[in-house]
Amino acid sequence: MIIITILIACVSILLMATVLIQNPKGGGVDATFGGNASNQMFGAAKSTDFIEKLTWYLAIALFALCIIASIYAGGGVAEGTDAIPWQQ
Secondary structure, eight states, rough: HHHHHHHHHHHHHHHHHHHHHHHHTHHHHHHHHHTHHHHHHHHSSTTTHHHHHHHHHHHHHHHHHHHHHHHHHHOOOOTTTOOSOOOO
């Protein structure tokens, strides 16, 4: 369980970094600091496509890891008991 928690933390940090690296669609801060100069930092123009795909893959991985962690954590109902206790 601790390995899954560490993986979730690592994927979350990578996802935050990839979101912050992306250029905003409306210009935003990127236009203030030189427009297309940030694209030249990464070399090829295709780097933005790679970063966008990486963002989606990391988001999917985070979703899957959270589902797996919730399954391993249990939280299920023991046999013979009700999920919601009846009031009497």
